[in-house]
Amino acid sequence: MRVATTFSVTVLAAAGIGHALVTGLDSGIDRIDPFKDMKNRPAAGHGMNVLLVGTDGRDKISDAERRKYRLGGAPCHCTDTIMIVHISDDHERASVVSLPRDSYAMMPPHTDQNSGDRHHAHPVKINAAYAEGGPQLTVRTVENMTHVKIDHYLEVDFTSFMKTVDVLGGVEVCTARPLKDSYTGLDLSVGTHQLDGGEALQYVRARHTDGAGDLGRMQRQQRFLASLIAKTTSSGVLLNPVRFRNVARTLLSSVRADKGFGTDEMVELARAMRGFTPSSSEFTTVPIGNISYPVKGIGSTVKWDPKKSEKLFRALREDQPLASHRARKKAVVVGVSPQQIRVQVENATMTPGVGRKADTALKRTGFRTTGAPVNAADRHAQHTVVLYDPRWDRSAKSLATALPGSQLKAVKGQGAVLKVLAGADYKGVRAVRAEDAYQGEFGAVTGDQVVCP
Missing domain, CATH: 3.40.630.190 (LCP protein)
Known part of the structure; x- marks a missing residue:
């Protein structure tokens, strides 16, 4: 060209x-x-x-x-x-x-x-x-x-x-x-x-x-x-x-x-x-x-x-x-933009504040969290789990990518809101972005945002 x-x-x-x-x-x-x-x-x-x-x-x-x-x-x-x-x-x-x-x-x-x-x-x-x-x-x-x-x-x-x-x-x-x-x-x-x-x-x-x-x-x-x-x-x-x-x-x-x-x-x-x-x-x-x-x-x-x-x-x-x-933040490319994924965070540990930290970190990365984390029914989870309706499997994979080491579990009939059960292994959130995560009034992206990470 x-x-x-x-x-x-x-x-x-x-x-x-x-x-x-x-x-x-x-x-x-x-x-x-x-x-x-x-x-x-x-x-x-x-x-x-x-x-x-x-x-x-x-x-x-x-x-x-x-x-x-x-x-x-x-x-x-x-x-x-x-x-x-x-x-x-x-x-x-x-x-x-x-x-x-x-x-x-x-x-x-x-x-x-x-x-x-x-x-x-x-x-x-x-x-x-x-x-x-x-x-x-x-x-x-x-x-x-x-x-x-x-x-x-x-x-x-x-x-x-x-x-x-x-x-x-x-x-x-x-x-x-x-x-x-x-x-x-x-x-x-x-x-x-x-x-x-x-x-x-x-x-x-x-x-x-x-x-x-x-x-x-x-x-x-x-x-x-x-x-x-x-x-x-x-x-x-x-x-x-x-x-x-x-x-x-x-x-x-x-x-x-x-x-x-x-x-x-x-x-x-x-x-x-x-x-x-x-x-x-x-x-x-x-x-x-x-x-x-x-x-x-x-x-x-x-x-x-x-x-x-x-x-x-x-x-x-x-x-x-x-x-x-x-400046572009280094991020992993995922199939669904975080801005399109709704998330409810639950603290699945006995440690206070884990749910709030996960909710804040996910929101900062772009996920549409509820902003109101709650305590999970089971407070002794060793691993972080993403619960999702099979109809939203691509969104679940994108969310799991942002949570290193997390596990995926399908829950039929759960609906569009994904759930994150933050377990004892929760260490933070990895930055992710979609291939076409357009921004600004004209939906434009800069070149460094669309080349390979």
Whole structure:
């Protein structure tokens, strides 16, 4: 991804390796002009806005790779991924906003690049803009919907994505639940995985691992991009001038970009972003009002929440942060967010105050405790036990993870509130977090909160 490429140049510049090394690297980039003859554009805000587009192009992928990674279908020549990447004016923050590819959009008047026919403004899914009018119509449609002026355009396809990951030596991802998608071939067990280019493509394309569909896929794309940034900014290869040149040449030769984003712009941006880290990035998805908005002749679309989305894009225009930027606490990733788990604590020992300590510690970690611990019927328990209704087994596992050494016991019919019987072995609470524990007004997370612990 070109965003990662920009960050790579950032690290290089910070290391004192400058313009001489990167000059000439962008000669292989396919240059386009997505802003040609555009009129009535939004006013420029503060900072820089990059439209990052991923297409389903696969022309250079081998037959063996097509079979292995389930890429056999004909490409639709449309956008699989659309993100606005905002670089703050002080170059200390990158805000990434994902736009669902099935978003309801009103396409502006245009000439169809395939048929040559002139079209009036009409409703579509946003990813159709690329198919009908390429990068220029995509930029126009996004600007019309967000009122955010796009300064630069970067485009990657399946081939360039795979090459980017492979040339970096793979990227690490982690999951708190199994991920299996028969359409893409994705099959990941719980835990941490090192993905090569093809496996990473399966990870970011998968839409059928659960009921979250495209929204779940966008969350995985955001987590992956955070991990890619972490790998790019921490990899020793970026501090070796010769090796970096080889990596950068591979990355830059496999993207499409606007004519105005060349070596000089990249180096200038890089020098200003010397201290950039994953915690400097933040990720969110445009607020959704209707996940299945029907449109005649188009089908089900994703309708944005007008008030919340306008507030989000105003924050981008005004160069405001979207997430709470604070030091990340080391925490174990669990399948259910503590904020979604209700807990009643009982003191199962004869020691006064154990229940209160456990309740306070669990609440501090994020669990929704009652705040009113009681004494258990049995006050001589040697082990801490989590009692749970089998219907809430995933929540019980997350709670037990926060209580090292605790045991799980199913109680049919107990209901949604889990019980913790704090026994003699209670030693405290371990910090836990969910993969998608969003925070703040815009549901945004910082990059260091979604990479592997």
